[in-house]
Amino acid sequence: MFPSTTCRHNGCGRIALSNSDWCSEHLPDVEAHYAWLKSHLEATHVFIDLDVAGLTLSDLDLSGKEFRTSRFSGTRFSNCNFANATFYMCFFDGSVHCGTRFTSTEMQNCVFGCAQLIKCDFSGSNIIQMNFNGSTCEQTSFSDSDLLHSRFIASSLTDVDFVNCNLKEVLYRDSIRTRVNFKYSNDEDAHFDLPEVVR
Amino acid sequence: MKVYTHYTVASLSNTYLIGPDHGGEAILVDPGSFDGRLLELIEGNKYYLSHILITHVEENHVSGLKTLKKIYDAEIHAAGTRQLYSFPCAPVQSGQTVKLGEFDVEAIGVPAHTRDSLMYRIGHMIFAGDVFSAGVVGDVPNPYARALLVETVREQLHDFPPHTVIFPCHGPPTTWAIERASNPDITSSAGDEGAQASL
Numbered sequence: 001m002f003p004s005t006t007c008r009h010n011g012c013g014r015i016a017l018s019n020s021d022w023c024s025e026h027l028p029d030v031e032a033h034y035a036w037l038k039s040h041l042e043a044t045h046v047f048i049d050l051d052v053a054g055l056t057l058s059d060l061d062l063s064g065k066e067f068r069t070s071r072f073s074g075t076r077f078s079n080c081n082f083a084n085a086t087f088y089m090c091f092f093d094g095s096v097h098c099g100t101r102f103t104s105t106e107m108q109n110c111v112f113g114c115a116q117l118i119k120c121d122f123s124g125s126n127i128i129q130m131n132f133n134g135s136t137c138e139q140t141s142f143s144d145s146d147l148l149h150s151r152f153i154a155s156s157l158t159d160v161d162f163v164n165c166n167l168k169e170v171l172y173r174d175s176i177r178t179r180v181n182f183k184y185s186n187d188e189d190a191h192f193d194l195p196e197v198v199r
Numbered sequence: 200m201k202v203y204t205h206y207t208v209a210s211l212s213n214t215y216l217i218g219p220d221h222g223g224e225a226i227l228v229d230p231g232s233f234d235g236r237l238l239e240l241i242e243g244n245k246y247y248l249s250h251i252l253i254t255h256v257e258e259n260h261v262s263g264l265k266t267l268k269k270i271y272d273a274e275i276h277a278a279g280t281r282q283l284y285s286f287p288c289a290p291v292q293s294g295q296t297v298k299l300g301e302f303d304v305e306a307i308g309v310p311a312h313t314r315d316s317l318m319y320r321i322g323h324m325i326f327a328g329d330v331f332s333a334g335v336v337g338d339v340p341n342p343y344a345r346a347l348l349v350e351t352v353r354e355q356l357h358d359f360p361p362h363t364v365i366f367p368c369h370g371p372p373t374t375w376a377i378e379r380a381s382n383p384d385i386t387s388s389a390g391d392e393g394a395q396a397s398l
Contacts, residue, residue, distance in 0.1 A: 013360055069202070073362065073374075089204065091364070093374050109204055113333070113377030129206075131371035133334040134381025149211070151371060153334030154381040169211075171334065174383045 015071070017051050024054030024074075041065075063101075123161075162187075200302070200322060202366065203240050207232040210259035212368050215326055216240055217302065224249040224300030227273070228319065228326045229368055230263030237263070238270070250299040253277035253288075254328025255316045260368065278308070279315030291317060307355050311348030312337040318355070324364045325356075325375075332367035333377070336384040349384055 005016045007023035014023035019036055027033050037052065041062060050070035058078040066086040074094045086106045096116045105125040114134040123143045130150040137155065143163040151171040158178045167182070167190040175192075203216040210231050218225035222245025230237075230251060241248055248271035253261055261283055267273065268286050275288045276297075282288060291297075293308025305320040309330045316337075319326045329337045331352055339345045356363070361376035378385055 015362060089202070089372065091372075091374070093377055109371055111372055111374065111377070113373055114380050129371045131333045131373050131377070133373065134377055149370060151333050154383055173334065 015051060015053065017053065017055070018049070201244065202324065203244070204366075205237045205240055207259070210262075212259050213366065213370075214263065215366055216244075216246070217321060218244060218246045219301055222246055226250045226252060226299055226302065226304070226321075227267070228252045228366075229254055229260040229328060230267055231259045231261075231368075233263035233266040247271065248273045251275045252291075252304070252319050252326065253283070254318065254326065254330070254368065255313045256280055256283065257313070257329075260328065276304075277315070278306070278317050293317065309348065309351050309355060311339055311344050311351060323360065323362060324366060325359075327365050327367045329368050331365075331378075331382070331384075332370040333365075333373035334382050335370075336382070345384075353385060 006012065007014045007016050007026055008021045009026035012023060012026055014025070016022055017024060017033070020027065020033060022028065041060060046066045047070055048068045050067065052075055053071050053073040054075060056076040057080055060080045062085060063081050063083040064085060067090050068088045070090045072090060072092045072095050077095065077097045077100045079099045081101045082105060083101050083103045084105065087110050089109045091111045092115050093111050093113045094115060097120050098118045100120045102120065102122045103124055105122070107125060107130055108128045111131045112135050113131050117135060117137045117140050120140045122145055123141045125145045127142065127145050127147045127150055129148065132155055133151050133153040135155045137157050137160045139159045141161040142165060143161045144165070146166040147170050148166055149169045152175050153171050154174040156176045157180050161181045162185050163181055164184040167185050167187050170190040172190055172192045201218050201220060205214040205216065207214065212231040214230050214237065215228040216225055217228070225241065225246035225248055227248055248267065251264065251267065251273045253275065256277060256279065264275065264286060265284055275283055275286055276291045277283065277288045278291045280288055281290060291306045293306055296303055296305045302321050307318040307320060309316050309318055312329045316328060316330055318328060318330050331337050336345065336348050336352065339348055356375055359375050361374065363375040365373045365375060365378065
């Protein structure tokens with residue numbers, strides 16, 4: 001699991017970034033850290049315990065890479081490509097995505113809680129037991145995906161496609177859904193109302 | 200510290216394996232089943248199973264013990280019982296912190312789902328059992344128990360850092376920050392209303 005070394009800044013309780021003793025807010029040399037990160041992301045195929053929380057990642061092609069127990073909490077993504085990537089127990093909580101491509105990905109036990117997903121594409125993916133609770137999704141597609149046991153509790157979904165998806169045991173309790181398309185999906189196997197049967 | 204999830208299809212539940220970064224003494228939480236994949240997870244990561252934590256005694260949390268105990272001489276820790284399937288248990292009490300291997304494990308009592316329900320805290324991680332899962336508090340027999348559960352969860356986790364990671368027995372992982380922001384049971388006063396209605 002990602003290390004829990006805290007930032008060296010006095011009184012800061014945040015977790016330090018990978019290859020650093022500081023969190024994103026207290027990085028002493030931001031440019032040097034981004035330079036290291038860029039070369040690390042390009043050179044490495046399998047990432048374990050990577051921590052880039054709170055950083056901004058733009059125009060990166062990370063397709064086909066594998067991320068395990070990595071932390072992207074509060075990270076801002078702009079025009080990044082994760083097509084065909086694999087994610088296992090990664091934390092994207094509070095992250096902001098604009099135009100991120102997650103097409104044909106394998107995702108399991110990952111957390112996108114309270115994230116903002118704008119114009120993102122998860123189509124053709126296995127999105128198993130994922131946490132999207134409290135997230136905001138706009139103009140985003142999950143079509144042709146298996147979302148078994150994933151949760152969108154208290155999320156805001158606008159112009160979101162779940163076309164031809166497996167929605168077995170997907171929880172949408174308390175979600176606000178505007179122009180959400182469930183065509184060809186088994187939405188009868190998802191749960192929209194209280195009381196929820198969790199098991 | 201590493202955390203691995205093992206999923207039991209029969210009971211739709213998670214078992215967690217916790218161990219040091221490079222092998223050694225490991226802890227298992229809620230072995231709902233035992234199969235080759237769990238054995239591979241333990242052995243493949245060079246772990247020896249020394250301790251088994253039970254969040255509460257229900258079949259889908261303990262069924263794996265029968266086979267596990269034939270392979271590993273692991274000590275079982277549970278509340279409310281001194282014996283499981285004829286195996287002796289080390290009794291655990293709420294508020295108690297014990298050193299298991301290289302980890303300090305704190306037991307947090309939340310008697311509502313069952314009288315013996317515990318959560319276990321290891322570092323910045325909480326293994327919540329059936330007390331609650333992402334976006335939903337646990338299954339309880341009546342509105343009063345529900346209100347008690349919500350109130351106890353709020354009280355027990357109130358001072359925990361927002362980045363505290365919560366691993367439930369059912370469903371995806373979450374963080375305390377996400378639950379505080381988006382779990383309808385925790386954010387609303389529905390639990391309190393339930394208690395008043397039942398009184």
